[in-house]
Every structure is written in C-alpha cells, then in structure tokens.
Amino acid sequence: MKKIISLASGFSLVLAAVAGGAYLGGNSSSKPTASDSRLESVVLGSSLSLLPSESAEDWAAYADLVAVVSVTSERAEAIPEDELERGEGNIKRYVGLRIDELIWSRNESAGIESLTMQTPGWVWKDHDPTRRQKFALGERSRFEVGNQYLVALAKFPGITEAQAAICGDSARPALWGPVGDEAMLPIENGILGQGEMEGVEVSQKELQAFLAAHGDGGGTSFRSLIVGRDVGDLAPLLEVAAKNAGQKEIPTFDCAAK
Template identity: 35%
Template structure:
C-alpha cells in the first residue's frame, strides 16, 4: 500500500470525499486523538455561505444517536491496513434554513461520516483537519442535500459545525471537545459564525445570494447543478 492510506468508498467521510491521512496533526501544540488529514476533495463546495445556499437543501441541527462500522475492503483487510468507514444515524432537530422548493428533510438522517484508519493492527479515529467527526453525545449544525440517487449527504468537509450548548464552535472538532474561538478574518461559515447563535447563522444564510450559475439549474440534483455551474464559469 502507498505511504498514505487512501479512503475511496463512494459516500465516505462526509459527502463522498477522497481523503488522504498523512499523519497526526496538532492544535495548540497538543496532538489530537485522531489521525488528521490536511484536506479532502469534496463532492460539493461547502466552505462559504454562498456554497451552502447554492447546493444545500436544508441546514439543520442534528444529534447523532447511533453508529455502525462500514467494513474495510477485502484488499485492505488482507493488507492489514486501510480505512474503516462509519455510518451514523442523526436525529434532526430545528430546521434553520431551507432552499426554496427543496425536499423536506427526514426526522432521522443516516449519513456516512469519518471513521477510522488501521495499520499494523492499530486503529485510530480519522478526521479531516478543522472538521467534526460527528460523534454521539454532541450536537451539530449541518448543511445537507439530497443527491441524485435519493440519498442524503452533507455538502463536504466544511458543512458541519460543532453546536454544543447552543453556541456555534462549541463541541467536537477532530475528535476533541473544544470551545468556540471567534475570528476577525475569513469568509468561511465556520470562521464567521464561531461563537454565534443558530439564529445569527439563519440571518446570514437568508441574506446570502446563491451562485448565479447554480441558481440557473436549481431544478437539478446538487452534484449535477455543481457540474453545470463549473462548466459555465
């Protein structure tokens, strides 16, 4: 196997991403408990509020209630190393924002989320840098969309926010419990909303204009909408 473990399952690690764990990252000089990949190739844009209103169907508060493993491939099991996926059931709470004409979100969502990487008989939790694993015992805000095959998914690695205690940024991040750290710079939803309330996020999303190219294809599934928008840009 290559030096970096590669997860390539079709709907793995929050919105069908191909992820490359490259080592143990640090936050404030302390190594987290999870193996942290520096980035992920997302199916859909998920960083800015424009991304959210262009491709999400719903932005909702969720709480994971159960989970199960998605086993590694036979090849990875034979090699003794690889990626073990995780599928989590989320209870959906408050709906914070809905795209006009979007399908209603179910009361319970099953999402493929970050799992584990194994090597040499050792298993470690996996996360993408700066993102949440979506763990039981925590609350989150997620931007989700119904894909062309009818399944629901988060948009990508930027589409989930810790939300313990009603404060955006408080909760689980990279497998560790953290407190919100408001920032004065950055145009991402995560940076702009840190330390704020869900109501403030709703105001931001209602004021945000979708990408015009995506808006022209609002009747298409989000992945097709994104492909059309890219082709026209």
C-alpha cells in the same frame, strides 16, 4: 511524513495521513508532541471537497437543508477482503442524525426528521483491525454520538458498479453528507462553534483562532463569521443567500479525473 492509508470516493477524496502541520488539538503555532493524548487518539487526514462551501451562497446553492442535528447512532462497515489481505485500511462509518431544529430547507426537504450520513470512521494497520484508531478530517467535525452540530446537508449521487471499479471503491446508493469541508460547526451547551472538531473537544475561542489562522479564508468564510452567533440569526441570512445564488446541481463525482 504523510502516509496514505486509503482512497475513498464519494463527496470527497480522502487521504488518511499521520497528523502534521496545522492541528486543532494543539497550539496553533506548533505541532503536538508524541505525548499529546489527542494526537495519540486521532489520525488526521485531508480531503478534496466536490463542492464549494465557503460562503452562505454556497450553502444555499447546494444544500437540501441546514439544520441543528444530534448524532444518535453509529455503525461500522465490514472491512473489505483486499484490505484484510493488505493488513491496513480505513473502516467506513455511518451515523444516524436526528433533526433537532430545521434552520433552512428546500420545500421537498422540510419534512425530514432523521437521516443517515457517511462520515470519517477509523484506520487500522499491522494486520490487526481490532486496534483501530479514530480517523478525522482536518478542519471538519467527526460527528460523535451524543454531540450536536450545525450542518448544511445535501444528498449526493450514488456510485454505480462501473464507477466503483474505476474508483477502487464499492458501489453505494445516494448518501447524505455535508456540502463541503466548511459546511459544519459543533454546538455545545447552545454555543455555536464549541464542541467536537477533528475528533477532539475545543472551545469557541480555540476554534475561532484556528479557523482564522489555518483555513476558512483567513476567518472570512460564512462558517467563521457565524461562530458564536445564535442559530436563530441564520435563517434570514440563508434566505437572502438562496435568492442570490439560486439552486445548483451537484455534479457526479469522477474519480477517474482525479
């Protein structure tokens, strides 16, 4: 049974829930048991992306850059008073990214060497925020410190005080983030598609099987198709996609309509 922990607005609408159904850390044909250490350490949620990210054209149309990045730091945002009073909540998390290799970019983004991005953080309950659990979104990487990823990044509009009042969130400036749920892949030891996903370490083979069975267009999305490829192969593909798709404007998130 799913339990809603919090609602966060921004580039995705997030529902934090006890993990169920498809689960990357366990066998793709069954749910993990309570003794599974991965399940015990990570709370999985789902998200409704603001933008499409299934195709190479989606990446090129909305992203400012596609790059290999390393996560160099993380920080937690202070817990709001209303969540402290309620006794449970979602701790927002910001990570520092270093651009290790720029694969593709729009002209104005070519000189970026590092940036800060909001990404899933932690959840807590029972009036004890010190006993927090990692929070991850299904079929997405959590972006752990020390790990490396391929990601299509865009700068999303900020939230004004007026919008924040409607959304039940806090005002914030424009933020960097993945174009969508399918705009990222982990990299480990140079292998694209191996590393951290959903807060756990997975092999390339495990990730390919999971994406084919549970998401990414049944294994036909751009992300699924590039698992295992050399990152050097991607730039020409994105250049062609950019010519086909053109540049599209990121819409302002309207939580009142959700």
